[in-house]
Amino acid sequence: MNRPAWSLLPLLAAISIAVSHRCAAQARKPGAIQGDDAVRYELVIAATPGAPAGTQTTVLTVNGTSPGPVLRFREGDLARITVKNRLPSEETSIHWHGLLVPNEMDGVPYLTTPPIPAGGEHTFEFRLRQSGTYWYHSHTGLQEQLGVQGAIVIEPNEPDVAFDREHVVVLADWTDDDPTTVMRWLMRGSEWYSVKKGTQQSLLGAWRRGAVSNYFEREGDRMPAMDLSDVAYDAFLANGKRELRLDARPGERVLLRLVNAGASTYFHVGAGEGNLTIVGSDGIRVQPVEVRRLLIGMAETYDVLVTMPADRCTLEIRATAQDGSGHASMLLGEGPLIEAVDPPRANLYVMDEMLAAGLASQMPKRALEAATAERPFAPYGLLRAVSDTTIVGPDTEVRELTMRLTGDMRRYLWGFDNETLAENSTIRVRKGEVLRIELINDTMMHHPLHLHGHFFRVLNGQGERSPLKHTVDVPPMGKRTIEWIADEEGGDWFFHCHLLYHMDAGMARVFSYEQDPAYRPTVDPKLLEPAYLFFDATVQNHMTMGRAMLMKGRNDVFVRWDIGLPSAFGDDHQDGGHEDNIEIDLGWSRYVDRNFATELGWRYADGDGATSRAFAGVRYRLPYLVMSNLSVDSRGDFRLTLDKGLQLTDRLGVGASVEYDTNTQFEWLVGIDYTLTPNLGFSTSYHSDHGYGLGMVFTF
Amino acid sequence: MKTTRSKSPLLALVLFAACASGPSADVIPYTSDLCIVTDNKLGSMGDPVVKVYGNQEVKFCCRPCVKEFEEDQERFLAKLKK
Structure with a gap:
């Protein structure tokens, strides 16, 4: 193979001249420890x-x-950073996002660097080969x-x-929920x-929004509701x-150095x-553009x-969440x-914004608009x-x-080419080779993809002046090519979606220079399809129905039940009221794709002539998001169930279910629910x- | 212009059974599994939309792509010739 004539390192060096002026730099680094020729920091987590x-x-x-x-460093500095873990029991790590450092x-814990155990510490040392605005963060769990x-700010030589003045601003989002709970809510849909x-x-x-027909068209097309x-x-x-x-x-x-x-x-x-006026992106200078x-x-x-305006004032710079749900303000002066x-909020009842984002990533004229x-x-x-x-x-x-x-959002299983990190972890690369990767987003969400340890050119129609980046947004229905x-x-x-929960759910790969086909990189076990347990049930005066589920990757182990209860209002069989029968399914389900899943299990049944039996079946999503379940059991009976829910308002929904079983015949249900809290x-x-019944829905 | 709507394999099965004659024999089938406008996998944005322009069958990942296509048919149809 021909070796490329150019590499990114000289390019980066050319952007600013690689000569270090150590004394002047040291004077500008509050928090840095003076000593030998290294600029030292101590970070206590x-x-x-x-x-x-x-x-x-707790933060x-x-x-x-x-x-x-x-x-703060100056280009060419030797950085020596000691990270101390003072968490009570968890390990931690620190990744230097965007820095070109030895592997x-x-x-990245396990993959490149040992995790730092509770009470432990790790010292990082590397020479800074670049200048610009970067950042650091834990790469452990959530x-x-x-x-x-x-x-991180590295001043050019x-x-x-x-x-006239510089401020560094780190933008962040905060939830009072434990992030593990957040992940569990997302996993369960x-x-x-x-x-x-x-x-x-x-x-x-x-x-x-004048979009009722769009609403039903979307459901007819088996497209779940969208969000940003x-x-x-x-x-x-x-900050x-x-x-x-x-x-x-x-x-x-x-100069605002903005870090998201x-x-x-x-x-x-x-x-x-x-x-x-944008003058830098991902740490690298770009030609100024307003x-x-x-x-x-x-x-x-x-x-x-x-x-700043010429007259005395406070100028607000506002960072608004893309979904319009809130903002942070920077007040200058x-x-x-x-x-x-x-900005105006997006109309999520139509796909126009998603498609516009996708086409903008593919057509230079649209990109400018x-x-x-x-x-x-x-x-x-x-x-x-x-340059x-x-x-x-x-x-x-x-x-x-x-x-x-x-x-997709329903299963919350994210990946590349329909495979999660656990299913396919490695892409091998040879030292010196040039890779041109077309990233095509087959989802309805933006994904910011980050490549560790390298900069890539974003081929954006600017030819030889294509910008260098370490993280690229791939919009919904869109396409980016990086080189x-x-x-x-x-x-x-590591190469992964920097939407933290997508990375955790599998949207990641490892570019490995190792050529041995038997070699498998060591990945943080927390990223390999963590298991989540959840439960939801309705308990009403006439019955209880619900499910408990352990979800791991594409597999679920579940218990679901449908139990008639003695009536609190004195109904009985004769007046068309209760049948105190019990049905409890214990089983295993395998997610195949967004429309199809299989299941296998044992059904305990008691009452109304029902008998216990094993069953096997499939779940299939029909148009208008009607969920069907067809199963056969060990006694040769078939069962078909159809379920449909319709959201009337944010919190009020109606649902209907009809079931035909060759053993127990027809059964049906209509209901209304209103969401109070999570x-x-x-x-x-x-x-x-x-x-009839009235009661509560419990979700955990 | 003829328009059909691909809903699901089950529905397709029913339609297939009901329409013994099938699609017109002179229609050139769309053989790609990608949307002609966005290059997204058909099925990734819900059920694909299927239309026929002249004698060429064309598939889209979603309804809004039909409008995009119809505004610049020549450009997108050229992709089929590649």
């Missing part, structure tokens, strides 16, 4: 009481705060959501942008978060605050007056210049407030590198790959065997 959203809770902090301290310094994050943030789709909502984000957050934060006050004087040019450290929130960032508003994906960084406004819209998409169509980033010469062999981003050279010494490099709801129903 601990559980600390805090109230990011106003309610007292995982770095040196007592979240975000942790800004780590063993990358900080700790990033809990606050283990902070910014030659000033590369003029400004709960719609609570949509209810909480007002994006739950309903017939009433469709009517208000997975989690309802309790607060959006800028740990809902409102962050920052110094600035009239007329000053302020949100676990699952894209932000639209806009100013109360004037434009933002935008009215900027969409920043998780794990991306942008350097933007803001010019002092004086009368120039308030920023949120999309970058300047009221609700802009990623500004990649506007980004131009400051030639070409890595492919006339004789360079290029290895082309296509990776499809797959998954990079495998120019590290070796090792295993765990509780009212329910009333009429069941053909059990009669």
Whole structure:
């Protein structure tokens, strides 16, 4: 194979001159420890009481705060950072996001670097080969959501942008729920978060938007309701605050180093007056370009210049969650407030925004329109590198790959090419080869994909000036092509969706320089299809129905029941009321795809001539999202069940179920439920065997 | 222009049984499993939409893609010739 003539390292070096001026740099690093020729930091990770959203809770902090301290270096510095784990019982880790470091310094636990046990510590040491705005965060479990994050600023040896004042702002999302609970809610397909943030789709909502026909068309097409984000957050934060006050004087040019450290929130960032001038993306300088508003994906960084108005004022820079569910404010200067406004909320009853985002990623003209819209998409169509980033010469062999981003909200099983990390972990690369990867998003969500240890060119129609990035947003129904050279010494490099819960659910791969086909990288076991237990049931005066389920990857072990109860109101069989029969299924189910699953189990039955038996069946989703279940049992009887739910308002839903069994004949149910809290709801129903009833729905 | 709607294999089975004659013999079938507009896998955005333009069958991942296609048919149909 021909070796490429260019690599990214010289390119990065060319962006700023690689000569270190250590003494001057040391003087500008608060928190850095002076000593030998290394710039040293000590980071202590601990559980600390805090109230990011106003309610007292526990935050995982770095040196007592979240975000942790800004780590400041100068290009060429030797960094020596000791991370101490003072968590009571959990291991932790720190990944240096966007930094070009030796593989063993990358900080991905198990894969590249040993996890740091509770009470333990680990010292990282690496030479900084770049300049710009980067960040660090835990790569262990869901700790990033809990606050283990902070910014890194590496100053170039030659000033590369003029400004009067600089601020580093780490954007984050905060939930008072334990992130493990969040993950469990997502895995079970709960719609609570949509209810909480007002994006739950309903017939009433469709009517208000004039989209009733779209609503039924979508259901007819077996397309679940869409949303722009997975989690309802309790607060959006800028440097740990809902409102962050920052110094600035009239007329000053302020450089904002923005880091999106949100676990699952894209932000639209806009100013109360004037434009933002993008001068850097993912740490690398780009040709200045003005935008009215900027969409920043998780794990991306942008350097933007803001010019303060000439008159004394407070200029608001607002970071609004893409789904419109809240915002964080940066307030620059002092004086009368120039308030920023949120972008209009998306109409999720139609697919227009998703398709527009997808087409913008494929057509340069659309990309330019999309970058300047009221609700802009990623500004990649506007980004131009400051120098030639070409890595492919006339004789360079290029290895082309296509990776499809797959998954859906109902099952919450995310991956590439319909496989999770547990199912297919490794893509082998040879040192020196150039990879051109087409990323096609077959889902209805944005995915910010991050490659560790390398920069890639985003082929955005800018030719030799294609920008370099370490994280790229792939919009719903969209496509991005990235190109990079495998120019590290070796090792295993993680590539994953930086929506934390998608990564946890399997959307990740390892690019491994190891050529032995028998080699398998060691991946954090917490990422290999963790198991989740959940339960939901209705208990009414005439019956109880429900299920408990242990979900792991594509497999479920379940118990479900349908039990008639003695009537509290004195109904009996004669007046068409109760039959106190019992049916309990214990089984195993295998998810095949979004429309199809199989199941196998044992049915305990008592009452009304029913007998216990084994069963095997399939579940299949029909048009209008009618769920069917067809099974045969060990006594030769068949059963067909059809279930349909319809959401009338955010919280009020109706449902119907009809079942025909060659043994027990027809049975049917109609009901209404109203969601009160994530765990509780009212329910009333009429069941053909059990009669009328009223009670509660419990969800855990 | 002829329009059909692909709902599900079950429904397709019923339709197949009901329509012994099947689609017109002179229609050129769409052989790709990707949407002609977005290149998304058919079925990834719900059931695909199937339409016939002239004698060419075309499949879309979703309804809004039909409108996109019809605004620039030549461009998208050129993809079929590649």
